Amino acid sequence: MIVIENLVKTYPAAAGAGEVSALRGIDLEIAEGEIFGIVGPSGAGKSTLLRCLNLLESPTSGRIVLRGDDVSQLTGAGQRQARRRIGTVFQQFNLLHSRTVRANVEFPLELAGLGRTQRRARADELIELVGLAGKEKAFPSQLSGGQQQRVGIARALASEPDVLLCDEATSALDPDTTDQVLDLLAELNGRIGVTVVLITHELGVLRRICTSAARLDDGRIAETGRILDLVGTPGSVLGSAIVPVGDDPSAGDGADTALVTTIGDEAHGPWLAQLVRKLDVDISVVGGRVEQVAGVTVGRLRLRFGPDVNRADVAAFVDAQSGTTLAWGEGPETIGAVTQGATA
Ligand SMILES: Nc1ncnc2c1ncn2[C@@H]1O[C@H](COP(=O)(O)OP(=O)(O)OP(=O)(O)O)[C@@H](O)[C@H]1O
Ligand SMILES: [Mg+2]
Known part of the structure; x- marks a missing residue:
């Protein structure tokens, strides 16, 4: 066009x-x-x-x-x-x-x-x-x-x-x-x-x-x-800005944090509870947000794991969920001079 x-x-x-x-x-x-x-x-x-x-x-x-x-x-x-x-x-x-x-x-x-x-x-x-x-x-x-x-x-x-x-x-x-x-x-x-x-x-x-x-x-x-x-691309500045996750200072340096993005209704099942049960890991939720984006429900959760987490196991578990992606670390957060606005 x-x-x-x-x-x-x-x-x-x-x-x-x-x-x-x-x-x-x-x-x-x-x-x-x-x-x-x-x-x-x-x-x-x-x-x-x-x-x-x-x-x-x-x-x-x-x-x-x-x-x-x-x-x-x-x-x-x-x-x-x-x-x-x-x-x-x-x-x-x-x-x-x-x-x-x-x-x-x-x-x-x-x-x-x-x-x-x-x-x-x-x-x-x-x-x-x-x-x-x-x-x-x-x-x-x-x-x-x-x-x-x-x-x-x-x-x-x-x-x-x-x-x-x-x-x-x-x-x-x-x-x-x-x-x-x-x-x-x-x-x-x-x-x-x-x-x-x-x-x-x-x-x-x-x-x-x-x-x-x-x-x-x-x-x-x-x-x-x-x-x-x-939104589903880890590391996308724009994606992070479209569905931002609040920052918690206690989240530390991000070494053991992961950002999980869930896109679509199917992705919003009880995967977090299952993850804890199956892998027996300690998880704190340090940020989160749910938004309607282009008419689709998108969720983001920033999770902090205990020190001996097996990253590969966690990543494999999360990736196996439909519409769900995981990225370790804090990821990009802001673009300058762009506001969130009051619009839903
Ligand atoms: N007619 C002009 N003459 C000289 N420089 C200009 C002219 N129009 C724009 N610029 C310069 O070009 C650059 C881009 O300006 P532009 O107005 O396209 O930015 P913008 O992204 O629309 O910014 P804003 O969000 O503030 O509206 C700026 O450095 C601006 O100063
Ligand atoms: Mg302008």
């Missing part, structure tokens, strides 16, 4: 002193129908990547291929046409305040040269789709933040884009409204099949709706994959 090849973006630095490398060679594939999350610390290059994707910014080098078409080197009419295949939803909604809801949604259709009757029909259809029927004649100032963002989403969908890009689309909203807007994006993804790429600093957003994600760090892709694969 979207293939990004060795994308580089360099800005001239302030006061002409050298250059800023915002993107240092991004390779990324986003499959059709995904809800793809992009996270990373401030300054990692997330917004730059998004501006390259929606063709507001030209990359210094590299390619962006959208359904087989290289859209990164287009200019003029070709670029304008390609932009219609990519809808963008902004953090601050970016609505026209002197225009009604309907006129805001009609705006891109006007630019595309659509006739009045067609525009109105299409706009009203979209307004209904995002749950705002009855608000056609309201002005943005008469709407709540969540409603304004629904208008922003309807407008972004007006040109029937292949992909919807969201730059921190829910950051200006309270937690309940955030959840509603995220659920709307997931519903639209299911109903009209639009691929969604969203930038977020809220890990709750990844947990709630994303199917895949990438972590950007200093202009590079540090890791990427399906959400549940990341």
Whole structure:
């Protein structure tokens, strides 16, 4: 669907002193129908990547291929046409305040040269789709933040884009409204099949709706994959952040601790009791968490074992359980400047 090849973006630095490398060679594939999350610390290059994707910014080098078409080197009419295949939803909604809801949604259709009757029909259809029927004649100032963002989403969908890009689309909203807007994006993804790429600093957003994600760090892709694969991969920074385990200072240096991850309902049987009985080991639970991730129950337990534990036996026992993985040691814990958020 979207293939990004060795994308580089360099800005001239302030006061002409050298250059800023915002993107240092991004390779990324986003499959059709995904809800793809992009996270990373401030300054990692997330917004730059998004501006390259929606063709507001030209990359210094590299390619962006959208359904087989290289859209990164287009200019003029070709670029304008390609932009219609990519809808963008902004953090601050970016609505026209002197225009009604309907006129805001009609705006891109006007630019595309659509006739009045067609525009109105299409706009009203979209307004209904995002749950705002009855608000056609309201002005943005008469709407709540969540409603304004629904208008922003309807407008972004007006040109029937292949992909919807969201730059921190829910950051200006309270937690309940955030959840509603995220659920709307997931519903639209299911109903009209639009691929969604969203930038977020809220890990709750990844947990709630994303199917895949990438972590950007200093202009590079540090890791990427399906959400549940990341969570099940020992050592994945992103996976650890998506389902974090609290730290207990008494857990010591981690030499005898293990992190067990259980994915799916089958994995949540009485394996811990069986492990203790079968191997006759001493275990303290020093951290734990259960989360819904991509609609699946994921559990994490950090266990500390007695000094003469046979690691191989424990690992063999745990690995034999379905949907369960074990990693010795504390593992990675944090990514900078990303928050857990209130979202479930
Ligand atoms: N127009 C610009 N001119 C010069 N440098 C820029 C420009 N836009 C971004 N940068 C630099 O590129 C780097 C990446 O910025 P970007 O805005 O993409 O980060 P981000 O990951 O979106 O951060 P945040 O989470 O704070 O929004 C930063 O070092 C930034 O200062
Ligand atoms: Mg940004």
